[in-house]
Amino acid sequence: MKRKLTWGKVLIYFCLTITALICVLPLLLVFIVSFTPESEIVRNGYSFFPKELSIEAYKMLFENGIEVIQCYLNSVFITGIGTILAVIITAMASYALANPFVKYRNQIAMYFFITMIFNGGMVPWYMICKKVGFSENYLALLIPNLIFSPFNLFLVRNYMSTIPMSLMESAKLDGANDLQVAFKIYFPLSKPILSTIGLFYGIAYWNDWWNSIMLVSEPRYYTIQYYLMKLKSELSFMRNLQSSGMVGSGFIPTESLQMATAIITIGPIILLYPFLQRYIVKGLIIGGVKG
Template sequence: MTGENAQKSLAIKNDKNNKIKSGTADTVQQIIIYTIVVLFSLMCLLPFVLVIIVSLTEEKSITMNGYSFLPTHWSTSAYKMLFSPNSSVPRAYYVTGVATIIGTLIAALITFGAGYTLANKQCKYRNALSLYFYIPMVFSAGLVPWYMISKSIGAYDNLAALIVPSLLFSPFNMFLVRNFVRGIPNELNESARIDGAGEVKIAFSIYLPLCLPVIATVALFYAIGYWNNYFNAVMLINDKEYYSLQMLLFKIQSELTAMQHLAVGTSNSISPPRESFKMATSVVTMGPIILLYPFLQKYFVKGMVVGAVKG
């Protein structure tokens, strides 16, 4: 009995030692993984930090020393130029923000409706409609029909010009929503029909809450598209009151470049904050999207994964 007890105690000690070694190995692996992730995150973060620092750097310091994390002279002249009392940037911010919010909400709603319809087995011609929506992903009618239709429906030189031409859903987003809806059990649809629910009630009371992850995903796509869209303003806007943020900043940047060219070879001491202004415009334009993304991140990841694997 004494020998058996000794063997048991020895086995227990060996198990404890193995667990300690395994735990130590797991801890070392976790430390290595976390270190790699932190270093990679810092590598991704450093360019953004540099952009912010350069936007607050004096133009002469940038000209003499280039981009630096530790500038010799700081300056807020670029931001003063952006948000001066006579600046049109706040107005452009408002116009772009309104266009982004309204356009994103309506486009996401239309995309959900189309995706739900094509995934609904009650729709007899859903496969033919899917092919119909697939064609614009491959072929485009061109710029002239797009411009003529936009003018004919009144989307010209007004806020609608920034919203309506980009309002039709992207076929890629529509197929993403359709695949997500297909992954939802069809028994929910059948049971709702037995209870007397109509098509609209089923779509918006049952399927819409379940599709929030993929809707948030496509909404983020639409929001980025609307926020960064300057093409509609270039083609359809003449009134400065309706300039989008991207369009206005591009025009200001062009004017600064012209001022710098005029100053070369003359005794004029014009020194517009060109480089710092570029970085300041980057901060101004990317700020809202960066602030929006953390709130949609969990929906974004879930929607992309589930919508991609459900067929």
């Protein structure tokens, strides 16, 4: 049967294409501007069609941007370590909750669930972080808020519950303990869902600036996202000074430099994007929306 191309179909293709463009074009604009010579931006504003291209902004970024590179490395380092730890912590807890030999597993699940719907909020959280010593150090970026999420716990728990119990029983008959069963049987079998939550955690770490804004003030601990945020607010502050006649004397990064910094920040996400969307879509479907 040959499918006819009706007017309705054409309209659907049209709408879907327009939406796709709306999703991608703004990002493309940032990308193009980062390659546009500054003089042209000043003359014509941001444009999709610059008359010439230049890599001046990126050169400046790598030549003068010790601070940017430091922040970037912070983010890479924190994201790498954090994601691995977060996945291990979540997987281990999920195993215990999916283990039918653990009689109190439902009560323990409740213990995790309660804090999801009721907790003290940002003020006590902030005070506890200060008290425990998560401030002005790398641990402040690594642990609070990011290293464990009960939502992911339940996602993995649900997945592990579907693994046939006979596997665990026979392994235990052969003398394996829970650690061996978890690391040798359950975790390898749960690879799809662990990849999904790994990506969730990874994105959360990479995109985080909450911990930076709350818990660190020294520039050497900034993550790249927080650096970008600071850059923008300092710029608008300087502009206000200038427009009110008081000329700020500091170095003002050019428009293309700002956009180049944004682009290198999106870089890893774009590179990992094929995995990201595959595993996240899959994970959402297997884990069920209910989580």
